[in-house]
């Protein structure tokens with residue numbers, strides 16, 4: 503049967519592919535009687551740290567909490583400025599704000615869409631405390647450059663890796679050139695649990711200990727507290743994540759394979775396709791193209807029963823709900839960020855996407871592009 507529709511996510515297919523292992527893992531937790539901060543979380547943290555090549559991993563309730571609690575643990579708060587980007591999920595800046603600090607936005611690089619490292623220096627003031635690069639869509643930011651600037655100015659670096667678990671840079675690993683890496687395990691991320699989850703990985707043992715306290719009401723030992731929060735990764739989620747962690751590399755390979763097929767099938771269109779710098783391993787959390795009349799293409803695909811979404815059509819500094827107190831500001835102009843916001847479209851991209859679905863999607867885009875060319879002329 504021919505393909506007639508393409509969804510945006512492969513969550514249920516992924517569950518079906520791993521059903522025996524996942525059902526068993528869930529069953530074992532239910533029978534164990536331990537549901538909070540037990541052996542599954544401890545083992546997942548060990549396995550995650552090993553995979554990421556870091557000394558420590560600390561499971562928390564979400565990627566947002568991973569960022570926020572890391573800022574708190576590192577002493578980033580009121581009076582401090584944190585440099586980041588505006589073309590990211592809202593939570594990146596939200597977590598800076600929640601910690602009491604001030605987000606300062608710099609533009610994105612026109613090719614990679616990650617932080618434009620040439621713009622960081624002009625954003626630095628005497629109040630700057632940290633840089634938060636985001637590995638957008640699954641592509642690592644230019645960490646060597648970020649780390650160089652951070653060292654020269656005595657700044658902390660916290661990587662927002664919510665979208666890029668498994669990614670690598672050119673001769674550098676995520677986690678190697680920073681103080682901490684924040685991950686999200688909400689279902690739609692490349693490593694997702696059935697709900698919310700997150701983690702911080704780091705080589706800083708003191709930071710890991712602080713985070714273990716902060717996530718559990720300031721307590722490492724029963725009945726002894728300082729002020730913290732309740733942000734724990736559940737045993738059920740950890741057990742599921744342990745099953746899925748083993749598959750992340752294979753899934754990344756499939757995502758890259760899909761990406762190169764899209765690249766080949768869309769090469770002749772006037773669309774801007776994702777860029778990967780030499781030596782980088784993109785994990786294509788999202789496959790994002792850019793074009794004029796994005797809304798028209800999105801609507802056309804919807805009419806063909808293909809779901810394409812936008813990440814992110816309203817940059818953070820364009821959000822009406824963003825608070826501009828505390829000296830929060832944009833540095834220079836955010837031209838690339840604003841252009842991207844108006845032009846981005848994310849195509850269906852998940853390991854379980856089939857070849858016919860991908861081809862159906864690419865053909866639909868081609869036929870839109872052709873009729874659109876005619877219309878424009």
Ligand SMILES: *Cc1c(COP(=O)(O)O)cnc(C)c1O
Nearest residue numbers: 564565566591593594664686688
């Ligand atoms: C998903 C995401 C977050 C937040 O993670 P949650 O687990 O949803 O709280 C933060 N930053 C980026 C870039 C994300 O994509």
